[in-house]
Amino acid sequence: MYPVPEFRTSNRILMGPGPSNVNPRVLKAMSTPLVGHLDPQFLSIMEDVKAMAQATFQTVNELTFIVSAPGSAGMETALVNILEPGDEALVCINGVFGNRMAEIANRCGANVKRVEASWGEPIDPAQVNDMLGKSNPKIVAIVHAETSTGVMQPLVEISQMTHDAGALLVVDAVTSYCGSPLPIDDWEIDVVYSGTQKCLSAPPGLSPVSFNDRAVEVLEKRKTKVQSWFLDLNLVREYWFGAKRVYHHTAPVSSIFALHEAYRIVLEEGLENRYKRHIQNHKLLLTGLESMGFEFLVNKSYRLPMLNAVRTPHGINDSEVRSRLLNEYNIEIGAGLGQFAGNVWRIGLMGESSTADHVYLLLSALKDILK
């Protein structure tokens, strides 16, 4: 094997379910020579990042910061810190990520109840209400933007029900964050987590999270220790928020540099403009694909603008077309997951990847391949 040569990559256009393309400014920021994780210069960068995380979640929650691991670890952070063995958790499932929440809640020792909808459909609030009447959950957990199906979940009604029942609302916003409205204070979301590699367009590996005061109170009143030491917010927050900045783990300095610049770009564009751009490019893609005969999986009312799930045309070889897109056009689109493997494509228009150019290029390439 030796010597291993320098790696070579092609200049990919990332139109899958993430990572999305990253602005050169972000790559440049990431390649800044390192400073220590307790250096006052780095602590000041963390302060900026926390403030920009609050701004993008549209929250005043103090406990808003960045978990040093990808979105799945953000999901685990949300659940292990709130749930204790024996707690009841109501998990809404209409795709891969709802299932994952249920699996993690189960590993926390929680008694998991499920509200399910078909893949490609949103969760029905009436069913959530029904289950809330029949149970006494500590949390209701739900996915805002189901990346496996392309469904956008309305949250306001479910949030109200959850609080009426005295439970906390835990929301997976990995794919919606910075691409669609997510005013977590207005919507009274108690715990939210996301990832950096979707509409925020920073490299994968970090997870922005936010806990409101109700959630912090639950965290502080735990009777048992959080089962994960690495994700235990009682410890992590001493580093991110404590006056003494007590060492917990070595922060991923370069990734935080990248995130700082990615946040600046989001806020320069403005959240409203960014949301609008995601819808505009979604519409462009929709029109183009429908004119070619493609069928969208999700009903118009619940479609994600940043993750377009379309049925693969009859008689074509799913993986062959995706391979040709990648190898001949440098375009990555996503395969179907779970029950959609082989019959659905997931076309991402996230963050930096959400441009009219990319849409036109993909449409041309598909026309060429499928002609």
Place this chain on the structure above:
Amino acid sequence: MYPVPEFRTSNRILMGPGPSNVNPRVLKAMSTPLVGHLDPQFLSIMEDVKAMAQATFQTVNELTFIVSAPGSAGMETALVNILEPGDEALVCINGVFGNRMAEIANRCGANVKRVEASWGEPIDPAQVNDMLGKSNPKIVAIVHAETSTGVMQPLVEISQMTHDAGALLVVDAVTSYCGSPLPIDDWEIDVVYSGTQKCLSAPPGLSPVSFNDRAVEVLEKRKTKVQSWFLDLNLVREYWFGAKRVYHHTAPVSSIFALHEAYRIVLEEGLENRYKRHIQNHKLLLTGLESMGFEFLVNKSYRLPMLNAVRTPHGINDSEVRSRLLNEYNIEIGAGLGQFAGNVWRIGLMGESSTADHVYLLLSALKDILK
């Protein structure tokens, strides 16, 4: 707060307990435009990284790969995958990181037994043997290079005892990896984890780990699920090793790019040369500091070459001197942790930071400040 300005950092010389300085080649590799985490080009980079992880751990263990989170998550990976509730764990403690292993083992529901030594001393194998006679642990957990004290722990004798007692040896090699000999197959280490930001000189945020066949058998014969979904190797290894590369979480693509180049640099230098360089620069620092009247904390036989713990001179203000080093000379050194806070400095000479230039610069700066 808006607009948040671009961040500014100084060109730090990192001589603390990590992160160490990073070679510009690594920063350049990290800033390569992203490819997808399931792109064949990325999978090929992962193959290289696995092979280079094996080469640097000097192992043929198949389950040798990179956890997508910092060294502390590597520690948690090692323990949560092997331990089940009710298992006995013998943890050796002579500093912060032994304590951390005990804390995590405890959160796994293990019955934790301790063998302790004073901070600054190695663990006595006779005491380990004694405890092995009085208990029946599933693992013996021990730190190879205790970053909080600067002690190098001899492992061969303890490894033999551990296996004679039918237990697995779990080793924390965060600070020694790529800086001191760590032939994990020769030493029969069953589970090892490290970090990227010490002698490997990649940015912090990843954790190389290796499990041998004995450890994999234990993993496969578990009766309970691993309590962390994110760190569950039964799932993670399907992505890193499975023929189908089943999606688990989105890999930190850019950090893996950086690691690939950092590994290439390690192997170009050669492990033996690298170990020698760490000793040479340690000796240079030792001679210089002793001639200034500094006293090393650890007995000569057990001193780490990459992390030099020295007592702070009487009558000086610890934090003031460290601040002056940072602000006037751009040099970061580490403060004492735990019982050593305020009276010990930890001077790192790790990876790219281990150069004669850095030693001379630090000695001059200290002479200047302390004159």
